[in-house]
Amino acid sequence: MNIGEIARRAGVSRSTVSYALSGKRAVSEATRRHIQDVIDELDYRPNAAARALKEGRTRTIGLVVPPAGTRLTHMQLDFVASVVEAAARADLDVLLSPSGGDHDRSFERLVSGRRVDGAILMEIRLEDARVTRLRKAGLPFVGIGHTAGDDDMCWIDVDYASLIARCVHHLADLGHRAVALINRSPELVATGYGPGLRAAEGFAAAAAERGIAGHAYLCGDDTASGRAVIERIRAEHPEVTGIATLNEAALPGIWHALEDAGLHVPRDVSIAGVAAAQWAEDFRPPLTSADVPAQQMGTQAVELLVERIAAPATPPRHILLTPPISLRASTGPATPPSGGTPR
Amino acid sequence: MNIGEIARRAGVSRSTVSYALSGKRAVSEATRRHIQDVIDELDYRPNAAARALKEGRTRTIGLVVPPAGTRLTHMQLDFVASVVEAAARADLDVLLSPSGGDHDRSFERLVSGRRVDGAILMEIRLEDARVTRLRKAGLPFVGIGHTAGDDDMCWIDVDYASLIARCVHHLADLGHRAVALINRSPELVATGYGPGLRAAEGFAAAAAERGIAGHAYLCGDDTASGRAVIERIRAEHPEVTGIATLNEAALPGIWHALEDAGLHVPRDVSIAGVAAAQWAEDFRPPLTSADVPAQQMGTQAVELLVERIAAPATPPRHILLTPPISLRASTGPATPPSGGTPR
DNA sequence: GCGGCTTGTCGAATCGGTTCGGCGAATCGG
């Protein structure tokens, strides 16, 4: 079922069928309709590979996700879903490619096999080999997260430094004098994971600014690690009454460990985080958090990429998001009687 | 950077380069090595579209996911991740396609544009238009879930009827005399969602077999609905002490509502469910559940599909999984003093 | 009534691979 067959049945040439479909040249209304009838009858659709070969573009974008070993956070999941949806709206298909670990064949196929017109890179590191690779191949791309220093690329990111700083200020406003940061996993941060590093900076800066004690902890991305880190904090810094975190996956463990220790949230300990809104509300009490607009990010990432594919030479655009903190029930005044705050 | 360029630089013909790469005809070791050197130097890789056009296969499989409106359950998420990984191992790429709603253009592109060699369909309905469509197009596919009656397709599914029945038996063994089923959302079940319907059947049959009261409830796939359904159950059937569920998304709400009502799990109410193992353990107390091996399912689905692509004419295979129930802390004896059970 | 313009259609080239038939040279057996 190819264009030649359609042409034969409609009694016209193949080029006429092509023009009737694309509208790139005038075709008389009569023949156009006749061709359309034949096409509808056989429900023909042009072969994607042939078209891609000739046109030099695939109408497909690549979504480069972290390898399966790393479980996706809720935020990332929302992001993937919204990318797929936004792409579908733009009549683009999405090719999924796990990268990192031993799956780099998939990424290489994507890039040098010219399977996609552009790519969206998740979980960018401060030094990221994939960015170098894509740039060398001349493939348009948009990063979720940004590399160090280098602004010569398109990206969209959440301003973790500011968000964590806000959490610290919020806790300080409530009168907390000793706070802890629960960061992402040691492996992630060690390999130059931007959000982790920037969160640590923002945390330290804000604590210093407010003149309160700030202790930063790394924590694996799972429930058990969440429990463990709370135990460590209680042992090493029992004076801590406020916690800021960007580790979604550890949250259930954090909650359970506090409960086991007989500590009430927010009466004894306040927690403010960065997480997907829907997820934040599933806790008891619901988590005060900066709700990352993952869906909006997915949509914008696709828009940015489409733009870049159309005009690869334009100066790259960046979007840095700083969503407001939604006050929920997991934060409260530092000490039962007093409320207000210094500064 | 095409095969002609490689041939020119290596001083051989294009066909020789092709044969050197594919090994489908003998090429002398000397020329083969020389060609390989040129290729390595320019890091050339064959254009995927051109190859697909000539070979008639794309080395890509489609993963047809429920549309973005429906949030993926943890189980489905694990499944997607494992499909991507298994495909990568088989050197296949994965094209994501949301289907249902108004995104059917994407699905149509996949099917009639010949963009993929085969497809994996998630969330199959008892009557599923996509199955009909794929069969008509002659595209190999594997379903996650199976249609009614018709066994003329490959699928892999979880035996929800048996699992829910097991939950009921487990509760009955513990002495519970009135149990409730918390099913998936009314919309899903109304549109012929197999697991929902089969779970209801298995629930009713098992309750009847054990001579206990069984009340089935539908429940939206979110926290708020979970709370609501517990309130309804308490109002309409306060005698219920055992709950079986396959609604992962409602679980947090169920837990919260029971806590608010002052009901202790498992002392006052026992809960047994079907859920992803890791997720089940994040509850307090951890959920007794049949742990769906989503990762294994993803891997097997890919294997099944690869098989089917290689030999489309072979009789279709089915895999029906019935994972054992892992006892965790959310189920216990029906009444505080007594332990044992009738039968 | 004829050159020039528009309109609608066609034929052929092209994209970048794979694969088949063929051909010269080397190798082998008798």
Add this chain to the structure above:
DNA sequence: CCGATTCGCCGAACCGATTCGACAAGCCGC
């Protein structure tokens, strides 16, 4: 030593679309 085989490589056709140049027919103005 000669015919038959094997080996290694080449040229050309082909996959199914798009697109450019060309060409015939119809219409205009002068």
